[in-house]
Ligand SMILES: NC(=O)c1ccc[n+]([C@@H]2O[C@H](COP(=O)([O-])OP(=O)(O)OC[C@H]3O[C@@H](n4cnc5c(N)ncnc54)[C@H](O)[C@@H]3O)[C@@H](O)[C@H]2O)c1
């Protein structure tokens with residue numbers, strides 16, 4: 001079998017799972033034509049995918065039909081990355097990580113982002129490294145008595161609520177349908193609009209779908225409290241990044257903490273990089289030493305042996 005690793009951090013793979021299947025490596029930026037040519041020229045039959053800028057849509061899958069047996073994602077959530085029905089028609093097996101490999105770690109990361117923003121960690125640290133002892137560079141905020149709103153109540157959203165349930169905060173969640181469970185796990189289920197209007201901190205924990213793309217647009221950002229903190233570990237395109245940048249510049253939003261971006265890696269010169277009210281990380285919320293090992297192990301074991309096809 002011939003594997004092509006796409007957008008994978010090779011150093012992580014080598015450090016945490018030296019038993020990985022040998023294969024070729026490709027960076028994450030390329031056109032559909034380049035991918036098709038590479039697959040054909042190197043007789044690739046399995047794609048091992050982490051960061052990628054293309055979606056495996058109908059047209060691309062049809063071009064890969066007959067050559068690629070499997071697309072194996074190092075992701076829990078692949079809804080926005082591949083047309084699953086078409087892949088099935090094309091005889092391409094799509095595999096992904098199970099849903100609960102690292103939801104705890106992502107929830108912990110959200111809390112780290114929240115604390116960093118509320119406690120001014122980055123600003124105090126930068127000011128000290130700049131040689132000043134300035135206690136007034138920013139002001140700490142308490143979490144007690146504040147309202148945290150979590151959009152999406154799946155594996156990650158539920159874990160965030162669980163972890164925060166002893167902090168004397170008011171906890172809100174928005175789900176697609178609250179009617180059966182208005183109160184759950186110490187959190188009150190409300191409509192998105194209410195959550196945005198009443199939360200001091202908003203964390204996004206929804207998949208990228210047609211419904212959630214651009215969910216945090218300028219109109220919805222306007223609904224948020226002045227100086228609110230917005231946290232995004234879900235997918236970059238769930239927010240309108242330029243609306244967020246503007247809201248940070250005008251002081252409408254207090255902080256944007258983001259682990260995910262519309263385009264990854266984030267382009268040099270992106271407005272988020274020069275804004276003091278962003279806290280940024282390179283899509284690592286999921287990756288602790290333990291989850292890296294576990295994920296690489298599961299991912300490698302999912303590779304279909306040669307001779308077996310997707311059916
Ligand atoms: N940054 C990272 O390292 C990292 C790691 C894992 C997952 N993620 C992202 O986080 C997302 C959430 O992960 P999860 O494990 O909680 O997924 P999940 O599928 O367990 O939960 C998502 C929840 O969102 C709900 N939902 C969907 N559309 C909604 C909408 N319009 N309004 C309200 N709720 C809606 C779903 O019903 C579901 O309950 C993933 O889809 C992925 O994009 C990021």
Ligand SMILES: O=C(O)[C@H](O)CO
Pocket residue numbers: 074075076077078283286
């Ligand atoms: O969806 C996922 O599993 C994460 O974003 C990890 O890349």
